[in-house]
Amino acid sequence: MKKNAISILSAAVVFLSFNILLSSCGGGETAESATGNKEKPKSMIADEQPPIEVSEDGSTVTVRLTGDDMMKYNLNKIEVKEGQKVKLTLTHIGKMPIEAMGHNFVLLKPETTIEAFANEAALAKDNGYIPESQKDNIIVHTDMVGGGQSTSIEFNAPAKGSYKFMCSFPAHYVNMQGDFVVN
Ligand SMILES: [Cu+2]
Incomplete structure (x- = not known):
């Protein structure tokens, strides 16, 4: 048993x-x-798009810039060619609201210093942190975006040279800046 x-x-x-x-x-x-x-989820496919992509005929360059909740751009250098049309999209891939973690893209003229510009910009909240007093120092800029938002601009690449781009939200320029090089 x-x-x-x-x-x-x-x-x-x-x-x-x-x-x-x-x-x-x-x-x-x-x-x-x-x-x-x-x-594969759609978000993964989107991630595979290159951040900088030149059209087949070379006339247009698409720039996919992102900003996040950690106060970081995905690019610290953007290289284009003289005469190219630049289609730039800034996407805020974070979740924080525009009031706390707004991001934009401001392309400055070569003779402009980022710190001086940023100090003026910090006082220009009512104008989306784009200071009237510094308008002559801006080549082009996007709107400010918050988490989940996206904005696009189109402009012709300026003359050959090295320029600076930055986010003009108060204090963001310390981390959020880079070189915009026109070859
Ligand atoms: Cu920012």
């Missing part, structure tokens, strides 16, 4: 382990297909 009970018990253990093995295999397969190429 005792012997029988033990063999029934061990058969039950084997049966249970087999079931666990089967279900874990099944789970594994599901996870695999979820990350397979065909199942």
Whole structure:
């Protein structure tokens, strides 16, 4: 009697382990297909777009600039060619509201210093942090955006040279600035 009970018990253990093995295999397969190429979520495809892309005929350059909740752009250098049309989109990939973590893109003329510009900009809240007193020092700028928002501008690349771009939200220029180089 005792012997029988033990063999029934061990058969039950084997049966249970087999079931666990089967279900874990099944789970594994599901996870695999979820990350397979065909199942790729749209956001991942968007991430694969290059941040700077030149059109086939070379006439247009698309710039996909992002800003986040950590006060960072995805690019600290943007290189284009003289005569190119620049289509720049700034996307705020964070979640914070515009009042707390607004971002824009301001392209400054070469003789302008970022610090002087930023100090004036910080006082220009009512004008989206674009100071009237510094308008002559701006080549082009976007609107200010908050988390989840996006804005686009189109402009012709300025003359050959090295320019600075920055975010004019108060204190952001410390982290959010870069070189805009026209070759
Ligand atoms: Cu900013």
